Amino acid sequence: MQRAAARALRGARSPPVRMRSVAARSPPRGLVYERHGEPPAVLQLKDLEVAELGDSDVHVKMLAAPINPADINMIQGSYAILSPLPAVGGSEGVGEVLEVGRRVAALRPGDWVIPADSGLGTWRTRGVFPEELLLKVPRDIPVLCAATLSVNPCTAYRMLADFQPLAPGDSVIQNGANSGVGQAVIQIAKASGIKTINVVRDRPDLPKLVERLMALGADHVITEEMLRKPEMKEIFKSIPKPRLALNCVGGKSTTEMLRHLQPKGIMVTYGGMAKQPVTVPVSAFIFRDVQLRGFWMTQWKRDHAQDQQSLASMIDALCQLIRRGQLAAPACTEVPLQDYKVALEASMKPFTSSKQILLF
Ligand SMILES: NC(=O)c1ccc[n+]([C@@H]2O[C@H](COP(=O)([O-])OP(=O)(O)OC[C@H]3O[C@@H](n4cnc5c(N)ncnc54)[C@H](OP(=O)(O)O)[C@@H]3O)[C@@H](O)[C@H]2O)c1
Incomplete structure (x- = not known):
């Protein structure tokens, strides 16, 4: 946890981005920005390298991730925390665990996970993340609810x-x-x-x-x-x-x-x-x-990093509302990753009234 706190003070908690492809399977792709600016102009869909799976790491296949105003501000360089560049955009989303490192006890392949903090870089098809940056969510809620739950x-x-x-x-x-x-x-x-x-x-x-x-x-x-x-x-x-x-x-x-x-x-x-x-x-x-x-x-989550119970009980309460049909995903438009420019532009227009959600 001390390692997590030190990282939190430095800014967004995203693993470094490597952009060479690996040979093992088709390389993951992600929306990468190398400088701050208007998102449609600075984001590019690129092949990414998946880091080697460390003992405490989790390999995740992303399923869906929304475009939120904070993501736009982060890419513009005007948000309170900024990811080190180059960075993959996106702070929210849901993914499915593909494999876990030797010391990962709380997650296993097939589990669904959401980011535990801002700036994870969720606009990518796959990624390897430290276990501490992920939260498990139940698989019995709709994928769009899970993708938009953490913020x-x-x-x-x-x-x-x-x-x-x-x-x-x-x-x-x-x-x-x-x-x-x-x-x-x-x-x-x-x-x-x-x-x-x-x-x-x-x-x-x-x-x-x-x-x-x-x-x-x-x-x-x-x-x-x-x-x-x-x-x-x-x-x-x-x-x-x-x-x-x-x-x-x-x-x-x-x-x-x-x-x-x-x-x-x-x-x-x-x-x-x-x-x-x-x-x-x-x-x-x-x-x-x-x-x-x-x-x-973001501050609330960091302030409660040692109190996992508060976070777990909030997620549990929200999932119960979802299961009871009392909390639906926001009105949204589902957009395949390759059409990301259309989604970004729609997310920045007034009166869209529809959350843009990238599908991987
Ligand atoms: N502090 C936090 O922890 C936290 C957490 C989540 C979100 N937020 C913030 O909450 C806000 C909403 O986020 P979201 O993801 O829920 O947004 P969203 O679903 O993307 O919707 C954006 C909202 O902003 C309105 N809007 C845009 N420009 C406006 C303007 N000039 N004047 C008045 N309203 C305007 C839109 O209304 P129209 O339909 O009229 O365009 C729409 O209701 C953002 O500022 C976001 O950064 C903060």
């Missing part, structure tokens, strides 16, 4: 659990509600009897999006513009004002969302899609004593 549902789960004690009937407000995290928040909250007010950007096909989020369990879906309208009062006739606000946008929409928090409510910022700061009216501090907090799943 967004975990983030949603922690934000609902760790900041404000919430009881059935309480409410939560969130922006970016159609994001992967937002969809997980809606479903996890619904399963716990917590009401959600979901803010999205206006768009031509808004009714379709509203219908989709309501079908997931959203109680209210509103646009950013509606946050300022008197109609908001109607919502609070049937549900209490939120005790928790979840913000992944920033800028004006966040300021407006904050106005609806209960006194002593907490707003957790976990993303900044609008790339604008959060502005808070002083009255929110003085007269309502609101609290502003932040959350980063």
Whole structure:
């Protein structure tokens, strides 16, 4: 574990990339970047060399891996942690174990694994990783759920659990509600009897999006513009004002969302899609004593590296929701690896409303 902690301090936990092919079987392929820049321009699909299997290593065949905003920022060079270059893109995904080193006890061929930390480099067909960088997940959940489990549902789960004690009937407000995290928040909250007010950007096909989020369990879906309208009062006739606000946008929409928090409510910022700061009216501090907090799943995992039980019980709770049909994979588009450019471009466009998932 000390080795893991030292590596964590250095940045993303990815094994070095070797790009010569090995002869033994057809070489694995991966999306490699040698410099930071716009992902469609700097990523290239290349043959990779699989490192020799060490005693504590695991050889994994990747099955599916999503493209998340953090992956884009990492490749652009603007994320909080960066992989040493050259690097394989992707921090999330699910793979199947092909073989394990002599000292690997917790995994065996056929198991499904997901990354334990950011920056593993999941956009590859195969790879050899140290056992400590992988987590076993059950094989009885859909592959798309497993591929998207380690980041967004975990983030949603922690934000609902760790900041404000919430009881059935309480409410939560969130922006970016159609994001992967937002969809997980809606479903996890619904399963716990917590009401959600979901803010999205206006768009031509808004009714379709509203219908989709309501079908997931959203109680209210509103646009950013509606946050300022008197109609908001109607919502609070049937549900209490939120005790928790979840913000992944920033800028004006966040300021407006904050106005609806209960006194002593907490707003957790976990993303900044609008790339604008959060502005808070002083009255929110003085007269309502609101609290502003932040959350980063990567930090939570690192802080709990010695407490595997917390991580295991969260994964277990999420898998149970999946099995009960209460937590589905995000709306997504499955894209074969060779069409990665199309997927990258779609993932960076506004109003796509569909997580791009690379299939290997
Ligand atoms: N802190 C953490 O631990 C953590 C963990 C997971 C994710 N995140 C962050 O959470 C955010 C969502 O991630 P995700 O994977 O769930 O996203 P996603 O599924 O890829 O969806 C992106 C979301 O961002 C919205 N968006 C994009 N540009 C926007 C803008 N200028 N203004 C308002 N909304 C905008 C999109 O809305 P439209 O449909 O309107 O375009 C969509 O709802 C990202 O910032 C990500 O980095 C943080």
